[in-house]
Amino acid sequence: RAQGPDGGMSAARYAxxxxxxxxxxxxxxxxxxMPVKGTHAHSFVSSFTSFDEVEGRTLERAxxxxxxxxxxxxxxxxxxxxxxxxxxxxxxxxDTNRSxxxxxxxxxxxxxxxxxxxxxxxDVMRSGLPNFMAVALALIELGYAPLGLRLDSGDLAYLSKxxxxxxxxxxxxxxxxxxxxxxxxxxxxxxxIHEDVLLSLNEQGHAxxxxxxxxxxxxxxxxxxxGGVYKLVEMNGTPRIKLxxxxxxxxxxGKKQAFRIFGKEGLALxxxxxxxxxxxxxxxxxxxxxxxxxESKRAFVVPTRVERLLNVVWDGALVDPLPVRPHxxxxxxxxxxxxxxxxxxxxxxxxxxxxxxxxxxxxxxxxHQLWLEEAPVGELS
Numbered sequence: 204r205a206q207g208p209d210g211g212m213s214a215a216r217y218a219x220x221x222x223x224x225x226x227x228x229x230x231x232x233x234x235x236x237m238p239v240k241g242t243h244a245h246s247f248v249s250s251f252t253s254f255d256e257v258e259g260r261t262l263e264r265a266x267x268x269x270x271x272x273x274x275x276x277x278x279x280x281x282x283x284x285x286x287x288x289x290x291x292x293x294x295x296x297x298d299t300n301r302s303x304x305x306x307x308x309x310x311x312x313x314x315x316x317x318x319x320x321x322x323x324x325x326d327v328m329r330s331g332l333p334n335f336m337a338v339a340l341a342l343i344e345l346g347y348a349p350l351g352l353r354l355d356s357g358d359l360a361y362l363s364k365x366x367x368x369x370x371x372x373x374x375x376x377x378x379x380x381x382x383x384x385x386x387x388x389x390x391x392x393x394x395x396i397h398e399d400v401l402l403s404l405n406e407q408g409h410a411x412x413x414x415x416x417x418x419x420x421x422x423x424x425x426x427x428x429x430g431g432v433y434k435l436v437e438m439n440g441t442p443r444i445k446l447x448x449x450x451x452x453x454x455x456x457g458k459k460q461a462f463r464i465f466g467k468e469g470l471a472l473x474x475x476x477x478x479x480x481x482x483x484x485x486x487x488x489x490x491x492x493x494x495x496x497x498e499s500k501r502a503f504v505v506p507t508r509v510e511r512l513l514n515v516v517w518d519g520a521l522v523d524p525l526p527v528r529p530h531x532x533x534x535x536x537x538x539x540x541x542x543x544x545x546x547x548x549x550x551x552x553x554x555x556x557x558x559x560x561x562x563x564x565x566x567x568x569x570x571h572q573l574w575l576e577e578a579p580v581g582e583l584s
Contacts, residue, residue: 205421214421220535222542227415235531241319241415242353242391243310248324251306259312265346272345275308281344282337288376294369295333300325304334311338318342319350319391327354327362336373336385343384351389353415359392359400360407366390367410389413397424402552444573450496455562456573464490465508470546472504473559474512478566484509492561495570 205211215231225238232239251257254275261271282304286297303325311318318338322331332352339349354362367390374385392404393415404411434454435443442457458479466472475484475492484490486506494500515522548556562570 204418210421216531218416218420220531220538222535222539223416224413227417237531242321243306245321245324245355247310248303248306248321251302251309253302254305254308257305257309257312262312262315262345265315274312274341275305277341277344278304278308278337281340282333284340284377285333285336285373291333291369291373291376294328294365294372296329299330299334303330304337307334307338311342315342315345315347317350318347319353319389321353321355322366323354323356323362327357328365332366332369336370339385339388340373340377343378343381348384349388351391351412353391353393354411355392355394359394359411360404360409363390363392363410364408391415393417395419398552442569442573444570444577446574446578453496453574455495455566455570457566457569459513459566461512463510463512464492464504464506465510465544466504467507469507469544471544471558472506473561475561475563476566477563478569481563481565483511491564492559493564493567495562495567 205214207213211228212231212234215226215228215237216235219226219235219237225240226232227239227241229239231237257275260273260275262274263269263271282299285295286292307320310320320331320335320338322335325331335349335352342349352366354366370385370388374382378385389412390410391413392409392411395418396414396416397419401414434445436454436456437443437458443454444456445452445454447453455476459476460479460481460483462475462477462484464472464475464484473492475490476495477483484506486508489503489505492502492504542550545558546556549558
């Protein structure tokens, strides 16, 4: 689904850099030193027909003491125990899909410390959830901590709350001395998640702990093409400008430098563009910041801190040697700090306040001087 020859790798890297906790892309995790997390697919579940297909049937206790235990019989005992409790049986029924249960057992045998089951291949409440709980209880008895379950279809808000309620009840009734082991089970949601779905789920209320987001992230439905166009701003040391009836398409000529200006609360006020040869702004200095094209939009700012945004990396050759291997942790931390320094009204999903990008008074004057020089003078008759 990712676009381009390295789309999946790029999407994984920049999603993690921008704040995601992990990736399901194993190659990206290995190359960029990112945490890798995930679960099995529906095809894994549907590929099983019975317990006869489960390999490596025994599992050692987590503590390493005692003989290995055959997992399938223990899981079946736990499922029977769940179905023997009237309150639980009324909620989950007594006829789960046994091929799904075999798949869960096989997955738990392979990943006892990473058991996160996809529970909606057949029926969440009547099969997937009770099968998951049976395996989870067996793992807890052997000293392991099940990670969670994943919902990939249906009413995610409703199903997540139902799952959490039943998991909590199961812990209270069947493992009261280890109730925390089930209470810590995560509920993960996927299925074409995007911003509007997240906002809707938050409005409805849900019990989801983590979201798996893929297609809408890597294919960028809301902006399928980047409207970036090459425009010349300087030629052989001479600044050039591109004019247009649409002011938004008028370019800012010449080489430039850019700075982020912070206010007294430590939050970003605006970004300031200046000419290459202008003296950089300083904290405590009163600066006139202007809209590049609207004469009346201007304001004085006294920054408490100034951050340079443009740094030279290439000047005929590399200015500083690049690391042999990309280090994503510092970039991720820089991104996190940058976002934390923005006002919340700039970040809100609905009608965010536009973030200001201004020019210095000197650059404003130069833009309009060159504009007048290049624009033809009309003639009336």
